[in-house]
Amino acid sequence: MRILVTGSSGRLGSAVLNQLKERECSVLMTSRRKPEYGDRFDWVYSDMLTGEGLEVAARDIDVVIHTATSPMKKTKEIEVSGFTNFLSKLTHIKHFIYPSIVGIEDIPYHYYKHKHEAEEVLKQSNIPYTIVRATQFHSFVDSLFLSKPFLKGYFIPGNIKFQTVDVGEFANHLIDLTEKGPQGRTGDFAGPKVMKLREMADLKIGMSNEPSRIYNVSFPGKLYKSLLEGKNTNPTQNVGSVTFEDFLRKDMTGK
Numbered sequence: 001m002r003i004l005v006t007g008s009s010g011r012l013g014s015a016v017l018n019q020l021k022e023r024e025c026s027v028l029m030t031s032r033r034k035p036e037y038g039d040r041f042d043w044v045y046s047d048m049l050t051g052e053g054l055e056v057a058a059r060d061i062d063v064v065i066h067t068a069t070s071p072m073k074k075t076k077e078i079e080v081s082g083f084t085n086f087l088s089k090l091t092h093i094k095h096f097i098y099p100s101i102v103g104i105e106d107i108p109y110h111y112y113k114h115k116h117e118a119e120e121v122l123k124q125s126n127i128p129y130t131i132v133r134a135t136q137f138h139s140f141v142d143s144l145f146l147s148k149p150f151l152k153g154y155f156i157p158g159n160i161k162f163q164t165v166d167v168g169e170f171a172n173h174l175i176d177l178t179e180k181g182p183q184g185r186t187g188d189f190a191g192p193k194v195m196k197l198r199e200m201a202d203l204k205i206g207m208s209n210e211p212s213r214i215y216n217v218s219f220p221g222k223l224y225k226s227l228l229e230g231k232n233t234n235p236t237q238n239v240g241s242v243t244f245e246d247f248l249r250k251d252m253t254g255k
Contacts, residue, residue: 002026003178004061006086007068008043009035011139012099015171016065017041023175030057031068048082049074058089063178065097071111079114080121087125095182097174098122100133102163102188106231108222119185128182132174135190135233137167138247145197146204149212154205158198158216160227163234165191166242173239188237193244194230200244207248 003020007013008029014036020027021040029035030046030053046053048068058064066086070078090096100119104112122129141164145156170189177183198214205212218224226232 001062004064013067015167019171048078063095080117096129098131102133102135103231107226130183131185133188134170135163138164153213154201155215161230163191163194165240188234190234190237191240
């Protein structure tokens with residue numbers, strides 16, 4: 001089995017490659033810049049926006065793990081238009097694995113809207129596929145909201161909810177799916193516990209022993225409301241085992 005990992009230099013792509021080091025399979029990486037595992041696996045350049053290199057990357061591939069994504073720049077062009085173009089070059093493959101995000105149809109955010117559109121494009125194609133949604137990664141929420149106190153305080157929307165999951169666990173789940181065959185839309189992969197952001201900040205303050213305070217802020221609008229309501233969580237699918245506390249401990253101590 002030959003596996004293509006798109007977006008191989010990104011957060012999830014790198015985690016997938018790290019897990020694949022321990023597996024017996026043929027791997028091709030593709031991205032705009034060469035990832036750190038360039039000496040371990042074959043790599044080819046490709047660009048989801050322009051389409052350059054995609055045909056070469058798709059050649060002789062059995063399974064695709066599509067971790068390429070663009071939440072900030074030219075999102076629709078890459079997530080939908082570029083994605084559709086990429087699928088047109090994959091009519092021969094046996095299995096396309098699409099990692100997505102829990103709650104994207106219920107959260108009014110442009111990136112999520114386009115991820116949902118991409119899911120529908122994949123469903124309408126003739127390509128055998130698996131769509132698996134995950135909750136936000138521990139590292140994503142930590143870097144976005146809790147990376148560094150400002151004036152010895154965290155100014156955060158403390159009441160919004162997350163059910164964060166370990167990126168390595170999700171990467172391992174994606175690789176396991178390569179051995180199971182296409183499943184269509186499969187069960188979500190959510191973290192072990194739903195927490196308010198304030199609880200997550202309290203944990204970090206306690207573990208870092210830094211004198212910090214939490215200042216709760218709120219925002220108007222439907223996006224904030226959807227996160228207050230936990231639309232980005234799925235407590236019935238708490239399959240991840242690594243907690244946010246586990247993540248912080250490893251991040252702070254390396255253990």
